[in-house]
Amino acid sequence: MKTKAYLMIKMERENGGDGHRSAIKELEAMPEVEVVASVSGEYDLVGVAMVDTPKGVAGVANKIQAKEWVKSLHVLRVEPAAPNPFLDEVCSTPGGESIRWCAQCGMCSASCPNVAQMDYSPRKIIALVRAGRRYDILTSNTMWICASCYLCTVRCPKDVKITELMHALERLSTRHGLSYGRATPAMYRAFIDSIKNNGRVHELGMMTRFYLLTLSTGKMNPLATIKMLPLALKLLLRGRMSIMPTKIKGSKQLKTIVERAQALGGAR
Amino acid sequence: MGTKAYFMVNMKKRFNEDGYYLDAVRELEAMPEVESVEQVSGVCDLLVKVDAPIRVIFVANKIRAKEWLKSLHVLRIEYTEPSEALKPAEREPLKTRASSPK
Numbered sequence: 197m198k199t200k201a202y203l204m205i206k207m208e209r210e211n212g213g214d215g216h217r218s219a220i221k222e223l224e225a226m227p228e229v230e231v232v233a234s235v236s237g238e239y240d241l242v243g244v245a246m247v248d249t250p251k252g253v254a255g256v257a258n259k260i261q262a263k264e265w266v267k268s269l270h271v272l273r274v275e276p277a278a279p280n281p282f283l284d285e286v287c288s289t290p291g292g293e294s295i296r297w298c299a300q301c302g303m304c305s306a307s308c309p310n311v312a313q314m315d316y317s318p319r320k321i322i323a324l325v326r327a328g329r330r331y332d333i334l335t336s337n338t339m340w341i342c343a344s345c346y347l348c349t350v351r352c353p354k355d356v357k358i359t360e361l362m363h364a365l366e367r368l369s370t371r372h373g374l375s376y377g378r379a380t381p382a383m384y385r386a387f388i389d390s391i392k393n394n395g396r397v398h399e400l401g402m403m404t405r406f407y408l409l410t411l412s413t414g415k416m417n418p419l420a421t422i423k424m425l426p427l428a429l430k431l432l433l434r435g436r437m438s439i440m441p442t443k444i445k446g447s448k449q450l451k452t453i454v455e456r457a458q459a460l461g462g463a464r
Numbered sequence: 465m466g467t468k469a470y471f472m473v474n475m476k477k478r479f480n481e482d483g484y485y486l487d488a489v490r491e492l493e494a495m496p497e498v499e500s501v502e503q504v505s506g507v508c509d510l511l512v513k514v515d516a517p518i519r520v521i522f523v524a525n526k527i528r529a530k531e532w533l534k535s536l537h538v539l540r541i542e543y544t545e546p547s548e549a550l551k552p553a554e555r556e557p558l559k560t561r562a563s564s565p566k
Binding site for chain 2: 200202204233234235236237238239242270271272273274275299300301323326327
């Protein structure tokens with residue numbers, strides 16, 4: 197990988213005519229120097245050098261320093277961007293790669309109908325991912341509150357797939373075990389288990405499992421289950437909900453598909 | 465008239481302090497006049513290339529208002545005359561008729 201450096205040169209003589217032009221020509225003749233610009237201010241010339249090794253910058257600087265028309269030279273070596281493993285992790289997830297295009301205009305946050313309930317707005321989530329705040333993001337409720345209405349995605353001027361990004365963050369949060377006790381992932385899990393076992397949703401079993409998953413963490417109000425009892429009774433009496441689960445044909449094949457998806461990295 | 469310049473930016477805090485540097489870079493990149501922002505080591509922390517359709521001083525004042533800024537030096541890119549080889553060849557003066565018949 198090449199190293200880039202800016203060479204800030206102050207010239208010995210102040211004549212802006214031929215001396216200036218010949219200095220630019222001399223710099224442009226150097227193979228390492230890519231661009232030379234004449235500037236006004238603290239320096240007279242700015243050169244952009246590309247060298248193979250970081251040490252090569254010093255060599256180029258010494259060559260320029262040796263010229264008689266150079267009064268002083270300051271080297272500004274361009275530092276490689278700070279490594280951000282979390283950003284790389286999000287970008288490698290399907291749907292997360294578009295995060296680099298975000299211009300932080302805030303259109304997504306302004307469009308989101310659920311932003312008031314979120315810990316961080318969608319714009320802030322992208323800024324936090326770029327800042328590498330893994331724990332803050334994966335423990336926040338933002339991605340779980342997202343209703344997947346796609347309003348942010350439709351309105352984004354940079355075509356950032358924000359809804360896909362939220363799904364990617366949901367997967368990461370579950371994979372790292374940071375979604376424990378939250379209602380939305382518990383509902384997903386109960387739903388998938390019901391589908392996996394029966395091939396279709398068994399409402400009574402799914403809701404029982406959902407309440408057991410959330411109640412055990414102490415984050416859910418136990419009275420919430422009692423509130424649902426009258427509705428459950430009505431559904432049972434009108435035959436809308438069965439006590440025993442019913443299986444579909446080919447439920448085994450469906451179970452194989454779900455297990456294969458989970459083995460490939462799907463949430464368990 | 466559009467102007468191009470390099471801004472040498474020094475920041476108040478050290479780099480990579482709780483994503484502080486990243487936030488500053490994002491802020492600069494979000495400005496429409498800013499062409500590129502590069503983190504450098506040397507006499508300044510960031511080198512910002514600006515290509516503005518307005519006078520550079522307006523862009524400089526925008527950046528000077530940021531709370532993370534310590535100092536800012538402006539290096540305006542001057543117009544340099546094209547070298548002899550790039551200059552267009554001198555044309556011969558147009559011939560005019562000395563006298564027109566009456």
